[in-house]
Amino acid sequence: MVRSSLFLISLAALISSPAAAEIGRIKSSVGSASIERGSNHIPAAIGQELMPGDWLVTGKDGRMSLTFVDNTRFAVGPNSRIALSKFEYDKTKQNGSFVTKVERGSLAVVSGRIAKSGRDAMQVSTPESLLGVRGTRFIVEVRP
Amino acid sequence: MNGRVVALLALFGLAACAHSSMVLLPDENGGHGQVAILKPDGTGETLVSEANSRATLSATPAIHPLGSKGLKPTEAALLASLPPPPKSFTLYFLEGTTEMTEKSAPLLDEIKAEIAGRPGAEVQVTGHTDTVGSDADNDALSQKRAEEIMSLLASKGFDRTIMSAVGRGERELQVPTDDNVSSPVNRRVEVIVR
Known part of the structure; x- marks a missing residue:
């Protein structure tokens, strides 16, 4: 009996945990701001969930801000195209790896647990460089 | 010049x-x-x-x-325009139960205010136990503690889809102790509002 109720509890835990792929959420957006997921364009509404591989896209008057499950925070400026190319995070061990690609535009970053979990576990790539993030707050601006 | x-x-x-x-x-x-x-x-x-x-x-x-x-x-x-830093709260529990200590109960209102003040808030609830009892029982107890807090928040009108609960048993002690030691500081739930 004890065993079966424990089993039910663990089953409930499995069911109630959020979709495994969710890596973060939109916290604010202004003007033209959307998420590109494959061929889908999803408005960057507050609370919108993010998945690995998503592109964050803003127009001339657009901005958005977001948080990730490892406590990383982003602010995206106008005229930006930024991909969340890779995001892997082990909540239990609190380590992982996070690669963001800034094709154009501007991005402010406050790094979270992934950046602390290993040397260059968090990377930001730009057309001409690769940044290894070692636990900090910074801004990247990519001009065409 | x-x-x-x-x-x-x-x-x-x-x-x-x-x-x-x-x-x-x-x-x-x-x-x-x-x-x-x-x-x-x-x-x-x-x-x-x-x-x-x-x-x-x-x-x-x-x-x-x-x-x-x-x-x-x-x-x-x-x-x-960066989102504010996440805020963390710790609630403590009576031994072997999912009942909060008298001191911790009022913190729920602070957590509620913090969630309400953040557009698109997410809430991560992580339960812990002390080392009294078996690992399996403590995994279950920590999960129940986390779910109890999640239910209390849901009863205050917050959508369950913004919350997640997980139990960590006695794996992550706030203060390290030997096995089978009753410890009020280790019997806790951490609530992170992001």
């Missing part, structure tokens, strides 16, 4: 603007980290290690202090 210097400064300013760049800032708690600028193939490291430095993102990065001019208005606006 003579004309030539002004012209040179103007030229330098233009050159700096034409490049992609990065700015390393102090952390919110005062310290600062580092950013390594590598070539796209991952070689040739240039380390940006001073806070308030601007570096060009080119084949040969040039690093300059921000100086008295500080950030560009667009950069300041970008920083201002």
